[in-house]
Amino acid sequence: MPIGANKVVTLNFTLKDEQGNILDTTENAQPFSYISGQEQILPKLEEEVDSMIIGGKKHISIPAAEAYGEYNEEVVQVVGRENFPQDFLLEVGMQYIASAPDGTKMPFTITNVEGDDITIDFNHPLAGKDLEFDVELLDVRDASPEELAHGHVHGPDGHHHH
Structure with missing residues (x-):
C-alpha cells in the first residue's frame, strides 16, 4: 500500500555519487524526516520510498536528469568583485544566495x-551527477495539522525550528 501524501516519513539514508563517494548520510546522526507529497525531496526518491514498508531497505539509483538536472554551462558567469559587498569572503567553494529582480532566491x-x-x-552542486541512495524506512505517521500548515516536520516534543 503506498504511503501517500501528508505523512511524516522518517528514514535513514546514505547518498553516494556514481564513484561511490559519500555525499550525505544520517549515519551517526538523527534520522531524516519529511512530509510526503510536499516536494520536500527529489520526486524520483519519494516515488521509490512510497512503495516501501517500515523496516524495509532499498537501493535507489537516480540519474542526473531526474535528480538535480544536467550540468548547464550557460548558468556559469564571470562577474566583477564590485558586485559583492566588501565584507564578502570570496573563496572557491563558498556558497551564497543572489536575489533576482522578481525576488526569486538563486x-x-x-x-x-x-x-x-x-x-x-x-548549477545545483549535485547537477550532472547520478545519485545512489541506500534507504531504510523507519517510520510513517500522519502529519499533524500544525506540521501541514507550517510545511515542515516538528520534533517529538512539539515545535522545533532550526
Whole structure:
C-alpha cells in the first residue's frame, strides 16, 4: 500500500555519487524526516520510498536528469568583485544566495577567483551527477495539522525550528 501524501516519513539514508563517494548520510546522526507529497525531496526518491514498508531497505539509483538536472554551462558567469559587498569572503567553494529582480532566491557557488574576476555557478552542486541512495524506512505517521500548515516536520516534543 503506498504511503501517500501528508505523512511524516522518517528514514535513514546514505547518498553516494556514481564513484561511490559519500555525499550525505544520517549515519551517526538523527534520522531524516519529511512530509510526503510536499516536494520536500527529489520526486524520483519519494516515488521509490512510497512503495516501501517500515523496516524495509532499498537501493535507489537516480540519474542526473531526474535528480538535480544536467550540468548547464550557460548558468556559469564571470562577474566583477564590485558586485559583492566588501565584507564578502570570496573563496572557491563558498556558497551564497543572489536575489533576482522578481525576488526569486538563486543559490550559487564561487568556482574561481582571479583578481577582480569572480566565477559564479548557479548549477545545483549535485547537477550532472547520478545519485545512489541506500534507504531504510523507519517510520510513517500522519502529519499533524500544525506540521501541514507550517510545511515542515516538528520534533517529538512539539515545535522545533532550526
